[in-house]
Amino acid sequence: MARKTSLSGFPEWLPEERLVELHVLDVLRETFELHGFSSIETRAVETVGQLLRKGEIDKEVYVVSRLQEDEGAPEKDDARLALHFDLTVPFARYVVENGGHLAFPFRRYQIQKVWRGERPQEGRAREFTQADVDIVGDGTLPFRYDVELALVMIDALSRLPVPPFVLRVNNRKLAEGFYQGIGLHDTAGVLRSIDKLEKIGPERVAAALQEELGASPEQARAALQLASIRTEDTSFVEQVRALGVNTRLLEEGLAELAEVVGEAARRAPGTVVADLSIARGLDYYTGTVYETVLVGHEQLGSICSGGRYESLASTGKKTYPGVGLSIGVTRLVSRILSQGMAAPSRKVPTAVLVSLADEDSWSEAQDVAAQLRGRGIACEVSANAAKFGKQIRYAERRGIPFVWFTARGEDGVPVHEVKDIRSGEQVGADPASWTPPAEDLRPVVRAVTAGA
């Protein structure tokens, strides 16, 4: 990662780095499909009007226009096109447009690039890949899907070559119900203050709650007490109850959060925390909210976030509630690469270089290669009948593990041998049946354990 890209904020990988990214993408796709999610893609552009509906993000948007607009007056502002900055806004439009063709609850995954005109810094690029899964209902969506999404997330992250992670879960109903119970009604305002907890500390948050929202010292203290609760099991319920607040909304939030945390903790102890300080996104989400950090890499920020929303989109007649999560693939891959957390077993897909004994044997060598490919063995054929030593060095330089030799036997019948150039071992081989050991069939990306 010492290598600098030519345009800041637009990361590009070398082929061996791309293998790590491909591995991450393959694992995510495989996991999402195992959980019954269908792939979709949406176009890269939306209208500016569509993108700005959520407000507040106009600074980040890249608008798109033809270099030579030749159709008279330029488009009206809202009709102009811009690159999408997430996959949620396009998905909402897709669901509304195609609602009649989809089976609800609709389970979709979507892995695409998104663009934001932000100032680039570590963990924040201008072009990056997101991997989203959402389950969206037509009118209603059972709460159980909130629990399921946590399990999908844990399953997906567990299969990746990354350090242990912690899934932090909170619930908007719980927070809002509690604040109402202590007489603070500006939920969004309280959440904005609580969100600064890690950055500015509890005293300054308490001061802000009092100065900006008119909270009493007791109200501020209670809000901070709630935000300090953090448990790896459902014991947060008792801790919240001990604060003596009681509203119906709080109870609903407690029950929901307990169900998510209880089920996740039962399946994957130690990976989930009920963290009542999580405020981020609560403003947008309406119930469960998730975020995820890698242990030891907390400052990287959340690598996987999401939550429940009561209305992904609505068309007047219909609303589409949903629950979803989004994995920051580029953020994750950048960290895997910069920290050497994982590496491919070789740099190229090729398992076998089919060498040439003489210039006339190229076509025959292609026959050998075709036979090997027929059994899923990736190969290349030498372009020249250079000395064997040179052909072997070509394979070495690229990280190709095997070199295939074909000689003309005394009776004119070809004699095949294959050499493992790592061990030097060379054996007779039949192009119709030889296969490399399973671990050499294709490049494998493995986690690199510390100290290894």
Next chain:
Amino acid sequence: MARKTSLSGFPEWLPEERLVELHVLDVLRETFELHGFSSIETRAVETVGQLLRKGEIDKEVYVVSRLQEDEGAPEKDDARLALHFDLTVPFARYVVENGGHLAFPFRRYQIQKVWRGERPQEGRAREFTQADVDIVGDGTLPFRYDVELALVMIDALSRLPVPPFVLRVNNRKLAEGFYQGIGLHDTAGVLRSIDKLEKIGPERVAAALQEELGASPEQARAALQLASIRTEDTSFVEQVRALGVNTRLLEEGLAELAEVVGEAARRAPGTVVADLSIARGLDYYTGTVYETVLVGHEQLGSICSGGRYESLASTGKKTYPGVGLSIGVTRLVSRILSQGMAAPSRKVPTAVLVSLADEDSWSEAQDVAAQLRGRGIACEVSANAAKFGKQIRYAERRGIPFVWFTARGEDGVPVHEVKDIRSGEQVGADPASWTPPAEDLRPVVRAVTAGA
């Protein structure tokens, strides 16, 4: 394909259509890797200066700018960013920037979206996916790779659910050498006229050659004679020689084209044609040039084109010659879908719906699902313990072939059964070992034969 997308020129697929596209993408990736090509991706944007280097395409470019440019003066024109309109320009930049980290000849595939501000029409979108493979040398690149690329193309297209295709090959050296031999030195001009052959016919091309390029009637006739040659084997060589022209460049071109066509015809008879009327791209390429049409869909245009270039990029000190091809994935997939050439065996990845006998069994049902997923079987768990009939209808509506039932036996031990809802057959099953028939494991995309 009656369904209209909301933005003309930006196709979006329904989940079952996306399965067809994913299948095409998977086949291409698999084929390219079997032939030893490494995956890379480049950023979606290049500088306008980089994109316009080739000239003539400025009308098609989408420039990108932040909605709220807040950094003082706008960028100079050439430094502005624009979406790439192909994968060749970005690849050239990538090779120059990363030359020191790549092993040459560098074999890469690249499958990404590209954007062109063209007027949308069938077979021509504003956002579409291209799949490119190139082999690039450092300084030199043996001619044999031109033959190899034709074999890669044939292998890739043969694996796709499309009608028979014909690979049309020509050679710039052959054309240029011939024109020189008959005294026509404006090769590019002649090629531009020949390119109109199919559209305006031989008489008007002959007139254009005489009026615009000052050719004599004999020269025009000879050029048209060359362009009329079309053979499925290497017999074009004799036909060209019979025209009585002889230059060293022509001989070189004949030998090269004969090698490509001879080898391709030997391996896949009937899929390759030496077509000496192919002019397209000859202006840009320096030797072999390929294009490909689907038989019966010639008016769709080429679905896979490419050729040899003497200099993909150069940095003053270095030049990088290469040979490559590009498959128009979106054009191909649009046609497959609009003509119903292929269809997935089901609409969703899910093979099994794990049903609920009662509301308390959800967590247990997740255990069953986790066991099945552990063996690569995609499943979903019902969100509610609705009546079994309703749960079965849910599976039917989505196209899920199997429904899993777990009952509590008299001794408290769970009893598992699985029902194939297509046949109605229901059998006892163990979540630790049951697997569906191989063809039901995941959705399979198959070619739909005419009349089936």
